[in-house]
Amino acid sequence: MTALAVEALTAGYDRSTVLSGIDLSVPTGGALGLLGRNGVGKSTLVMTLMGLVSPTSGRVLLDGRDVAGLRPDLIARAGVAIVPQGRRIWASLSVAETLALATRGHGRRWTVDTVLDLLPRLRERLGQQAGQLSGGEQQMLAIARALLTDPALLLLDEPSDGLAPAIVDQISQLLTTLRGEGVTLLLVEQDLHLAFAVCDRIAVMEKGRIVHEVTTAEFRADRATAHRLLGVA
Ligand SMILES: Nc1ncnc2c1ncn2[C@@H]1O[C@H](COP(=O)(O)OP(=O)(O)O)[C@@H](O)[C@H]1O
Ligand SMILES: [Mg+2]
Structure with missing residues (x-):
């Protein structure tokens, strides 16, 4: 099955088109690493997949069902969660309050308890205000919050930042463990080592389009292309 298939997706803001025809797919249980220079539209793509930016045309298929243009809460209900760039946690809420707000109900794969088993550091911080956590702990909290919505597809926007x-x-x-649990991942990253460690395929964006997509092994073997597209050694 294909967890996510994006077809000819276009989107942008007011007068500017940012995504000009995105095609990509991620098989169920797969992990796609999405790379690209600053400003090419990676975050806009992730926000559009979550319904936080409205597409102007194209399709977003989740297990074959088109959710393009649906509200974010309906896309969340269809099994998508986002770990946004910059984490976007509420600084004044405690860890426990943040997790309680994200929890959807009983009988789900992820509960506060199972998430805390995965992230024991957060268990020690339950009473603390999120704004007082370290950057790493805040990132773990952003991931925990996303997991509590029980996603089949997790969108992560530069979690290593x-x-x-x-x-x-x-x-x-943690992301490797989630893959083992069957969660499908779309991972936007600047940290190539993280993307390589977690993902089985790598796609590169330039100016609102996917310009390159190969297996991680192929990407690593082709330094010239990586250098041309990303400017990295
Ligand atoms: N809320 C917004 N309103 C208007 N333009 C935006 C907004 N967010 C991003 N952009 C513009 O969209 C383009 C792509 O940005 P973004 O998706 O954040 O790229 P990336 O994540 O690859 O760095 C940039 O030119 C950026 O300035
Ligand atoms: Mg971004």
């Missing part, structure tokens, strides 16, 4: 390498390793292990 600003974090120390040891914390990025923890995020890498």
Whole structure:
């Protein structure tokens, strides 16, 4: 099955078109790493998939059902969750309050307890205000909050941003564990090592389009293309 298929998706803001015909797909249980320079539209794509930016045309198929243009809450109910760029946690809420707000009900795969088993550090911080957590802990909280909506497809927008390498390793292990649980991932990253460790395919965006898509092994073997598209060594 194909968890996510995006077909000819266009979207933007007011007068500017940012996404000009995106095609991509992620098989159920797969993980696609989405790379690209600043400003090419990666966050706009993720926000459009979540329904936070309205598409102007194209399709977003979740297990074959078109959700393009639906409200974010309906897209969430269809099994999509977002870990937004910059984490977007409420600084004044405690960890426990943040998790309680995200919880949808009983009988689900992820509960506050199972999420805290996965993220034991957060259990020690339950009473603390989210704004007082370290950057890594805030990122873990943003991931925990997303998991509590029980996503089949998790969209992560630069989860490693600003974090120390040891914390990025923890995020890498966490995402690998989630893959083992069958969660499908779309991971926007600047940290190539994280994308390589977690994802089986890599796509590159330039100016609102996917210009390259290969297996992670193929991407790693082709340094010239990586350099041309991303400017990295
Ligand atoms: N809320 C917004 N309103 C208007 N333009 C925006 C908004 N968010 C992003 N943009 C513009 O859309 C383009 C793509 O931005 P973005 O999707 O954030 O790229 P990336 O995540 O790849 O860095 C940029 O030119 C950016 O300035
Ligand atoms: Mg971005």
